[in-house]
Every structure is written in C-alpha cells, then in structure tokens.
Amino acid sequence: MSCSLIQKYNVAGPRYTSYPTVPYWEEASFSLQQWKQTLKRSFDESNHVEGISLYIHLPFCESLCTFCGCHKKVTKRHDVEQPYIQAVLKEWDLYCQLLADRPIIKEIHLGGGTPTFFSVEHLQQLIEGILAKANIADGYEFSFEGHPNNTTREHLHALYELGFRRVSYGVQDYNETVQKAIHRVQPFEHVERVTQWAREIGYTSISHDLVFGLPFQNLADVLHTIDLTNTLMPDRLAFYSYAHVPWIKGNGQRGFKDHDVPKDGMKRTLYEEGKKQLLAHGYHEIGMDHFALDRDEMYKAFHAGTLHRNFMGYTSSKTQVMIGLGLSSISDSWYSFAQNEKNLDAYYNCLENDEIPVVKGHVLSVEDLKIRQHILNLMCTFQTSWSDQAMDFAERGDVIQQLVEMQHDGLLNIEADRIVITEQGKPFVRNICMAFDLHLKRRKPETQIFSMTI
Numbered sequence: 001m002s003c004s005l006i007q008k009y010n011v012a013g014p015r016y017t018s019y020p021t022v023p024y025w026e027e028a029s030f031s032l033q034q035w036k037q038t039l040k041r042s043f044d045e046s047n048h049v050e051g052i053s054l055y056i057h058l059p060f061c062e063s064l065c066t067f068c069g070c071h072k073k074v075t076k077r078h079d080v081e082q083p084y085i086q087a088v089l090k091e092w093d094l095y096c097q098l099l100a101d102r103p104i105i106k107e108i109h110l111g112g113g114t115p116t117f118f119s120v121e122h123l124q125q126l127i128e129g130i131l132a133k134a135n136i137a138d139g140y141e142f143s144f145e146g147h148p149n150n151t152t153r154e155h156l157h158a159l160y161e162l163g164f165r166r167v168s169y170g171v172q173d174y175n176e177t178v179q180k181a182i183h184r185v186q187p188f189e190h191v192e193r194v195t196q197w198a199r200e201i202g203y204t205s206i207s208h209d210l211v212f213g214l215p216f217q218n219l220a221d222v223l224h225t226i227d228l229t230n231t232l233m234p235d236r237l238a239f240y241s242y243a244h245v246p247w248i249k250g251n252g253q254r255g256f257k258d259h260d261v262p263k264d265g266m267k268r269t270l271y272e273e274g275k276k277q278l279l280a281h282g283y284h285e286i287g288m289d290h291f292a293l294d295r296d297e298m299y300k301a302f303h304a305g306t307l308h309r310n311f312m313g314y315t316s317s318k319t320q321v322m323i324g325l326g327l328s329s330i331s332d333s334w335y336s337f338a339q340n341e342k343n344l345d346a347y348y349n350c351l352e353n354d355e356i357p358v359v360k361g362h363v364l365s366v367e368d369l370k371i372r373q374h375i376l377n378l379m380c381t382f383q384t385s386w387s388d389q390a391m392d393f394a395e396r397g398d399v400i401q402q403l404v405e406m407q408h409d410g411l412l413n414i415e416a417d418r419i420v421i422t423e424q425g426k427p428f429v430r431n432i433c434m435a436f437d438l439h440l441k442r443r444k445p446e447t448q449i450f451s452m453t454i
C-alpha cells in the first residue's frame, strides 16, 4: 500500500459496529418507553422466524491490561460474582416479562471484562437461569471469551455441557517486552494449553485475537506471533489494530509513551506483512480485520453473503433482536439501539426498582435504516447497491460524488447502481463507509472521538 494513500486516508473514523455510531445517537429524543415499544415490535416480527441473540457482559478483571478499550472493573475480590449474576438474571426476568412470547435463543455470547473471572458454578447458574425462561433455536451458537491465564478445563467443560461450542482467546502478541508494556503477560504455553483443552472437549470453533500496533511491537514480533499461532491452527483469527485513544480511555492506556506506539506507515506494514503471513498459512480474509480457515462457519457465511456485523464485531448468523444484559451492554432491536447503565451501583439500583437499566439510546429513522444497511453491506461484503428503490436515499448523489476521488485512487469502482470495493480498497473500508455516514457529515466532531482508520 502506498505511503501517499496512507497519509491521505489515515484519519479518525468509526469502526462501524453500529450506525449511527454511539456518539451520534440522538439521546434527547430517546426514552425507555420507546426502547420497549420498538423491541416488542421487532421481537414479535422475528422471534419465531430467526430467534434472538443475547450478549452478556461480565465486566470484572483481576488486573488491568493497558491497551484495553473495554468497559471493565478491576478487582481481585470474587465476592462480586454472586450479586452480579443475580442482577443479570433479574434483568433477563424483566425482559421476559416485557416480551409477549417465550424467547427463542439463537445466540449467546459471554463477553467482558473477563467471563472466566467467574467460577464455574456461577457461570452455570447464569446460563441455566437464562435458559430456564427460553427455548433454544435450531442451529444455536453459544460462545465466550476466555482469558488464557485463568480459563480452566472445568470452565471449558461446564460451558460445553451447556451448549457452548465457540471460544475466543485474547492473545495480542507473544513478545515479552510488548506483553509487559500492555500489562498482560501470558506465555505461549498458556494459550497452547487452553486451545488444546477446548479441542479435546469438542469445541468446534476456536478463535485467537491478535493485535498489531501495540507499544514496542515490531514486524518480527508480529510475524513470530503469527507463526506461533499457526502451530495451534485456530479456526478463526481477529487481527485488530490497536486503538490508541488515551484521551478517551485515560490512565488505562498510559502505561507507555505515545512515541512507543508504531504509527502510520510502520503500523500499516505490521498489518500488510502480517496479513501476507496469515494468507500464506491458509487463512482467508473475511470482512475487516478477520481471518478464517475454510472449515469455519464465518468463512462459509462470508461466501454465502450472510456475514453480519454488530456490537461484538462480525458474526456468522444474524438476528433482528440482540438483547445486551449486564453493565454497559448495548442492545439492538434493529429499529433502535439502547445502552445500559455503566455505573455498577446505579445498575443494581435500577434492577432493585424493577427497571430495565437502559440509560441512553437511539431510534433509527427511515434514512438511518437505509444507511445502516449500506454500511453493513460494505463492511460484510465489500460492496453495496441501490438497485432496489428501498435502498435509495436523498443524498446518494453527494455520497457518490465524494467517492469519485477514491475511485481515481483505485479503492473502488462506481457502477450504475452499486459500488464495489477493490482489493486495494479493502483496508480503507472504514473511509468508504464514512462517505455514507450522514450523521458524521452533518455534525463533524469538535474533538477526536474515534481511532485512526489505518
């Protein structure tokens, strides 16, 4: 990739796990009542057709990783587990009372924080409590994020017995200097052990998360990490760009200096060379920053054009309703988004008062729904079309005009009623989505709120 293209297009921009993106939600015109109404409508439309997804946020971590952008609470006290599980089950109960029918669960994802901070017994209590009030859809997919340092064979076994078949492990980088800088020391042997346990027990999709652009990381580190990863052959890989946003994340990202973080051309080289190495090992590029072996469902979904993207990133199955349970979780009814309380005491208070702990959200307009679909198409299939009248929108002419320069730069092709991103344009997919982002165009952020696109 040429340096001039990187310089030209490396700007601050969203990662588009939603549209509109969270900073552009119109909170003034949102209410809990609207959230309930839009959720009920969407649930009635889709529960019996495709089921619903649940995202459950388990926010506790035993120590703070300095690269982390998640909403977490660092503590070594495990007496926080039981009240938290009870609160999440109460939240689920409130949703079940709201919905007219028994939910049919297609997907459960346990994210964090560190789900494996919780004991086996508490995780069992959580999942059994959730499933006691629901049916399970055919072809269901249950997954969780495991920390290589504290996932036990018992965790893996108990969750497998409850229907979990996917696990993702945060690896980041195997170099010790990098691991110390990000305050996440975990030797290869730990990752190897938890990966092998998952295979032995019968998990069918094992994913590793790698990160490029970390402090002190160089090309040799990235290639070494990929080669070690390849010896374990995870079915799926995320190869993320480290989002250096200390002005948002505060002290958590200040365990190193700005100049320790690889930037611009160097950072892009880490990605480009890392990607080459992954492709050479038989992985296929799927959407943005994701790779999979051809045996994995995500690869099949990408080829079938059914890949979907939501707040958790890419997923191989789509449901119209995703309910987020737990501290700071985001829910999506397709017609609206809603985010839970981020303060733990306030979250507990809401539930004690029998209130769903949603504190902000956005109801999507007709225009939002169309743009959302275009952005999803671009992120999941690298093309989008307005040949269907229902996908056309008033400002399409301006959007296409803005893309002409990207066409000259070889990033995409503009056809009569669609655009197709070229191979060269794939790393710039966020920039291309930004051309469609009417909220961003109408109200440019006054300060930098997003990470850099490249």
Ligand code: SF4
Residues within 6 Å of the ligand: 060, 061, 063, 064, 065, 068, 069, 070, 072, 112, 113, 114, 147, 170
């Ligand atoms: S990276 Fe994971 S384990 Fe580390 S602080 Fe963030 S959520 Fe916790």
